[in-house]
Amino acid sequence: MPVNKTDSLEQLRNRLLSIIHDRHYIETEVLHDFSKMKIKVDVVPNARCGNWYAKNTQDIESYFKSTDGHKDHWGFNYRRLNLHIFERLLKYYSHDQILMIVDSSKYRQVPDSLSKTVPIWCCILSLFVNSDYFTEEGEINEEKFNKLADYLLTLPLQLENVYQEQAQIREKIIDFYKKTNKYLPNFSQKLRSLMSTQSDLNLSHEYIRIYPHWIYPGLAANKNEFIQEDAFDGKKFSVLNLVLCSTSSYSHISRHHGNIKFQNKKVHDKFTYEFDYYQGAGDDHEMWGMNLIDPSTFNGNIEKFECFFKNKTHDNTELLCLMEDIHNGNYLQSKNCSNTYLIDSFNKVYLANNANIDDNLALQFDISIILGDSDIKVNDKTHVFEDMSDDKKGIRNFFKNINIIERIMAIKNPEESILFSSEKFDLNIACLLIYFIKYSNNPNFTQTKWDKVNIRQLHLKILEGITIETKTSRLVLNSVNSYIISNNSS
Incomplete structure (x- = not known):
């Protein structure tokens, strides 16, 4: 079909x-x-x-x-x-x-x-x-x-x-x-x-x-x-x-590219009119949400959506207007949100994503290292490296110029705080691993010789301090392993 x-x-x-x-x-x-x-x-x-x-x-x-x-x-x-x-x-x-x-x-x-x-x-x-x-x-x-x-x-x-x-x-x-x-x-x-x-x-x-x-x-x-x-x-x-x-009202759906991916003309249990039912409809919303909606936005406005859909005569243009109004309001609100994660209270080490910090927040730390795309301005306390983004090119550039980052890490005094931020949870994690292995005086992170196993154990320990789901790329983890182990043997 x-x-x-x-x-x-x-x-x-x-x-x-x-x-x-x-x-x-x-x-x-x-x-x-x-x-x-x-x-x-x-x-x-x-x-x-x-x-x-x-x-x-x-x-x-x-x-x-x-x-x-x-x-x-x-x-x-x-x-x-x-x-x-x-x-x-x-x-x-x-x-x-x-x-x-x-x-x-x-x-x-x-x-x-x-x-x-x-x-x-x-x-x-x-x-x-x-x-x-x-x-x-x-x-x-x-x-x-x-x-x-x-x-x-x-x-x-x-x-x-x-x-x-x-x-x-x-x-x-x-x-x-x-x-x-x-x-x-x-x-x-x-x-x-x-x-x-x-x-x-x-x-x-x-x-x-x-x-x-x-x-x-x-x-x-x-x-x-x-x-x-x-x-x-x-x-x-x-x-x-x-x-x-x-939650799926299950009916076998073919994975074949040429077949439809929904149940046609299903009667809605809540609104009683017919619609095309998608099993697991929320999956991969980046592909269908038109950059206007995500689960948080939907949950925060569920009454508005249910009220809208009660009236079957509301057309798709009206739906688009509703979503744009909600999206614009949420965007203005989200610009004021800041999330940092305290990873090590002993050394005052913090982690963040660039989208969730601004100049004022960065200035609250004695040292801030910002990697990748960001609107944050460079100053005596804040170091921005826009060419070190969380993609393959940026990751290679980071490890090619790691000595620049390490010079900043090395000047941190024990009583000072430091923030590592990047676009995702990639290069900021790399910074944390390198900092703890080479510069931290926290006894929990001391090790006479580092190998893949105890680097992995340290990575898992770091993740315990992050309260949202994270995924560090294999390229970053393998690059950290190679960098640390080669330094051990030299």
């Missing part, structure tokens, strides 16, 4: 209607079912796509990538540990409250983020918490490990693609565990430390199981599945229940 040649505004209109349709499912079915069970729900959107369908009351989101669950690319991601989710699961244990992560998919009933990435995360964290069960004198008893992994790994086997992959995923669990232990050698202690900080935590048993449950249109929650304790191999386990909600 040929592609329907709707214009970009018509597609945008139908995508927003699709998102409201799926939000209606959560509001009227999912939350209503939990209310009847007398269970409070903490709704947490999964980063990017999930943010279109729900907003957490405390602006919490999870960071589970579908790519970590794709066939033959399964993995446990050390850069997206989601420990804030683990903390909330501990908090809600035995409190008649449950955490629910929301996401959606263009092509599947349940996105790979929820069907595979999260179950792998649940299993790996549970293994680390329960490592005493299979560890003898610091060594893994693989027979015991495999028994426990079989018990802890829970997958939605009712989904055909997951059923076909379950054996391969299970086989890789021990590799995920060993690699995580290599790069995060104190991970078990960190998890147990988080457990100990929950002062009101009253776990029934020493062992813990993080137990995922799935709901989606056509599969409702079952209260009987939300158990609080379980038994395995003579051990009692406290069960932390985690609900994974996919």
